Amino acid sequence: MRSERSRIATAAAGLTALLVVMLAVRPVSVQQILTGYVLLLAGVALAALTRIARSATEFPAPSELDAALTPRAAQPMRPPELVRTEREITLGVASAGHLHQRLVPVLREAAAARLGAEHGVDLERRPDAARQLLGDDAWDLLRPDRPEPSDHDAPGIPMRRLRSVVETLERL
Numbered sequence: 001m002r003s004e005r006s007r008i009a010t011a012a013a014g015l016t017a018l019l020v021v022m023l024a025v026r027p028v029s030v031q032q033i034l035t036g037y038v039l040l041l042a043g044v045a046l047a048a049l050t051r052i053a054r055s056a057t058e059f060p061a062p063s064e065l066d067a068a069l070t071p072r073a074a075q076p077m078r079p080p081e082l083v084r085t086e087r088e089i090t091l092g093v094a095s096a097g098h099l100h101q102r103l104v105p106v107l108r109e110a111a112a113a114r115l116g117a118e119h120g121v122d123l124e125r126r127p128d129a130a131r132q133l134l135g136d137d138a139w140d141l142l143r144p145d146r147p148e149p150s151d152h153d154a155p156g157i158p159m160r161r162l163r164s165v166v167e168t169l170e171r172l
Contacts (some may be wrong), residue, residue, distance in 0.1 A: 089103050091156075093155075093157060093158070094155065095154075096149035096155065097148070097153065100149055101160065107169070111130075115133060123142070133172060137161070
């Protein structure tokens with residue numbers, strides 16, 4: 001605010017000095033000189049008022065309470081099914097028991113859906129046709145009569161093999 005006052009005072013002083021010079025020289029009538037002086041002072045006043053009004057409408061920084069109460073944009077969430085599937089994969093790679101009880105049924109369901117929709121083959125009723133379409137590696141993991149692991153805490157399926165089985169299902 002102080003600098004604004006000094007700007008106004010400097011502009012008014014400069015215009016007044018110009019007025020004195022113009023009145024001494026009198027290139028035009030006194031009435032025209034005074035009219036120009038008043039218009040220039042009005043312009044300086046208008047510019048100053050505009051700057052003051054603009055600075056008055058700027059809002060102060062919010063308090064800590066206001067900042068804390070301001071709702072934040074929600075973080076994009078990953079679909080719950082994707083999170084669940086990723087967890088099943090991670091646990092199925094880590095544990096043979098989890099692989100057998102949780103991950104294999106999900107993969108078997110996907111295989112049954114793909115075999116039925118694309119080839120009209122039922123995984124349990126036509127195991128020979130399913131085995132031929134899946135290949136030995138995928139069939140060994142997905143076959144309905146797959147035995148339960150003897151050590152549930154043993155490592156599950158290697159990620160490379162799981163990826164291969166999933167790619168086989170995608171190709172069906």
